[in-house]
Amino acid sequence: MSEPVTTDRPSAGVLLLALALAVGVMAWAWVIFEPTPAGRALSFSLLTGAVFGVLLQRSRFCFFCVTRDYLERRDPNGLLGLLAALAVGTLGYHAVLGSFVPDPFGGRLPPDAHIGPVSLVLALGAGLFGLGMAISGSCISAHLYRLGEGAFASVFALIGVLLGFVLGFLSWNPLYLRFVADAPSIWLPGHLGYAGSLIGQLAVLALLAWLLLRFARPQAASAETLSVGQRIWRRRWPTYIGGVLIGALAVVCYLRVGPLGVTAELGSLSRTGANALGWLPDRLHGLDGFSGCATVIKQALLSNNGAFISALLLGAWASALIAGDWQPALPNAGQALRGLLGGVLMGWGAMLALGCTVGTLLSGIMAGALSGWVFALFCLFGLLAGLGLRRVLHW
Amino acid sequence: MSIKQWLGAGVLAAAAIVQVAQAATSEVLVSTDWLEQNLEQPDLRIIEVSVNPGQYERGHIPGAVNVSWHTDLVDPVRRDIASAEDFQKLLREAGVSSDSTVILYGDNNNWFAAWGAWVFDVYGVENVKLLDGGRAKWEKEGRPLTTRQVAHAPGNISLGERNEALRARFVDVVAVAEGKQQAQLIDIRSPDEFNGRIFAPEGVQELAIRAGHIPGAVNVPWGSAVAADGTFKSADELRKVYAAVGVDGSQPIITYCRIGERSSHTWFALSKILGYDVRNYDGSWTEYGNAVGVPVVNVAGTVWGGK
Numbered sequence: 001m002s003e004p005v006t007t008d009r010p011s012a013g014v015l016l017l018a019l020a021l022a023v024g025v026m027a028w029a030w031v032i033f034e035p036t037p038a039g040r041a042l043s044f045s046l047l048t049g050a051v052f053g054v055l056l057q058r059s060r061f062c063f064f065c066v067t068r069d070y071l072e073r074r075d076p077n078g079l080l081g082l083l084a085a086l087a088v089g090t091l092g093y094h095a096v097l098g099s100f101v102p103d104p105f106g107g108r109l110p111p112d113a114h115i116g117p118v119s120l121v122l123a124l125g126a127g128l129f130g131l132g133m134a135i136s137g138s139c140i141s142a143h144l145y146r147l148g149e150g151a152f153a154s155v156f157a158l159i160g161v162l163l164g165f166v167l168g169f170l171s172w173n174p175l176y177l178r179f180v181a182d183a184p185s186i187w188l189p190g191h192l193g194y195a196g197s198l199i200g201q202l203a204v205l206a207l208l209a210w211l212l213l214r215f216a217r218p219q220a221a222s223a224e225t226l227s228v229g230q231r232i233w234r235r236r237w238p239t240y241i242g243g244v245l246i247g248a249l250a251v252v253c254y255l256r257v258g259p260l261g262v263t264a265e266l267g268s269l270s271r272t273g274a275n276a277l278g279w280l281p282d283r284l285h286g287l288d289g290f291s292g293c294a295t296v297i298k299q300a301l302l303s304n305n306g307a308f309i310s311a312l313l314l315g316a317w318a319s320a321l322i323a324g325d326w327q328p329a330l331p332n333a334g335q336a337l338r339g340l341l342g343g344v345l346m347g348w349g350a351m352l353a354l355g356c357t358v359g360t361l362l363s364g365i366m367a368g369a370l371s372g373w374v375f376a377l378f379c380l381f382g383l384l385a386g387l388g389l390r391r392v393l394h395w
Numbered sequence: 396m397s398i399k400q401w402l403g404a405g406v407l408a409a410a411a412i413v414q415v416a417q418a419a420t421s422e423v424l425v426s427t428d429w430l431e432q433n434l435e436q437p438d439l440r441i442i443e444v445s446v447n448p449g450q451y452e453r454g455h456i457p458g459a460v461n462v463s464w465h466t467d468l469v470d471p472v473r474r475d476i477a478s479a480e481d482f483q484k485l486l487r488e489a490g491v492s493s494d495s496t497v498i499l500y501g502d503n504n505n506w507f508a509a510w511g512a513w514v515f516d517v518y519g520v521e522n523v524k525l526l527d528g529g530r531a532k533w534e535k536e537g538r539p540l541t542t543r544q545v546a547h548a549p550g551n552i553s554l555g556e557r558n559e560a561l562r563a564r565f566v567d568v569v570a571v572a573e574g575k576q577q578a579q580l581i582d583i584r585s586p587d588e589f590n591g592r593i594f595a596p597e598g599v600q601e602l603a604i605r606a607g608h609i610p611g612a613v614n615v616p617w618g619s620a621v622a623a624d625g626t627f628k629s630a631d632e633l634r635k636v637y638a639a640v641g642v643d644g645s646q647p648i649i650t651y652c653r654i655g656e657r658s659s660h661t662w663f664a665l666s667k668i669l670g671y672d673v674r675n676y677d678g679s680w681t682e683y684g685n686a687v688g689v690p691v692v693n694v695a696g697t698v699w700g701g702k
Contacts, residue, residue: 035534035535035537036531036534036535037447037450037502037530037534099452099542099543099544100452100542101452102544102546110452111448111449111452112448112449255453255542256453257453258449
């Protein structure tokens, strides 16, 4: 007879710390609130960032890991969770877009949705990003939540991202003039209407899900008997739950503030720093006109995205504490270097692609942008190349 | 007439002028309170002209239609305001008819809404008013916003020719700078731009090759025309503000800024609230400061390419 695990709960001290973090984030959101659009957006970004951090941590929602799980163990659950996020997000986004842009054929793109130009540069950026993901072991959003779990190797990856962005800025001008300036920003509803885009995207997602399941292998089920509390707080969530909630969160964020993204702040920090050091060319052509995880020279200390990812970290940390996932570990030299190298590739790729797996893939596909799909495809290629490289080099 | 009769006539005349000035203020501005009470008025057409993208979509005054300042109010290819045809089409789709009352509002203290009002005036559309305080005041007072869009039945407005008397062109401004024409120039940019210390504020794309101001211009930053909550100051206060720099309406006035849009805000205050004779120079510093061979006053001596 199996007994319920009664000692499976966090210690009082840990619980208190998690509570303090949660209260701290809420207090911070309350303090920075101002009854202006900017003040509301900042406060809201803080709160949704914390929620996003919790969702990522609880469902271990990492684009790289879920893909690797399928490739190595034919475990479809992670990728199905991603598809669930895309499906829910697509539904919600199309509903909101129908209000923001009632006539999609009018030639106007919805304001600030992540609909990017489709060009070779996008493919290159996505490929570099995928490669970097495989080498560093996670995508950027996952590094952020892993940091909340104490994986300090992710610090190196994030430093690498900042450096990678500089590489991106340095390579941008010639690439922009040659490939991006005339590239179309294809928005599916603009050509197919909302119904066409919605049905089309859901059909593709359904097909992908079917394919995943077709070639999946049955996975070992957990033999534990768990209470509801344990399922929610102490065990990994089935990825589809995280996926559905992330899809819903993405829609709510777009409705209130803007699309989900995690690289705007990192890119902006990089751009501000590099500009101050005189590393950047005077002007980055066309950049400030594109919708994507836009990087700007920072004017204020805390931007919406800065608040978002700061709270993401704190939310993930609190969640990890409660779940017993807080396992601080310092990386060895090899891990640190791999993290740095992977981070550089991810930063470079994210700059060229105007976003990462969250900003370009997730937020793009949900909004019906072709750039989201193109990113997903080439990111996968890069990921496969990265996995191959790791196998060859025994990383 | 005897002195008493002259005095009596004078008092009556003054009273009439004050009446007209006050009535004019409320004929061109509506309060947030009034608008909220009258949202259901059938001939009201509310139009939002905001700078920041996504503002309108994420919440606007119920019944408001969106106009994009950088594509709908201008010709996107040649630098000019929208053509009569395009503007008429836009207004008809927004449901504006000849008997409509148009209320304009926007973010950033109604900067671009005021510019919209100027464009409306150039095309002779009557019954156009600004929502005093704009979006910011409406939101601050917690008044309702909606994300839903309302489609009005197409309007029947017909636009005539442009009223060029409301526009100052480059040749007019050069003539004033060279002393060949009489007018008072008001530069509504920041003092740093006016004095030539900087070419333009941080982060803006539209620059000029030379810094400074048009000779003879006075600097009255646009913010001097509004109170802390974004509403226009009263007619008396405005008169004082501009009289302090020697602008009292006795001479024709020309307002300008960097790209010609913010100057419409001051134009609105001077023209609609004070009733002065004022034109907006929509080419502004991006045209004048880039022109070859025109007189410029550059107090700070900043030179393009570094000191």
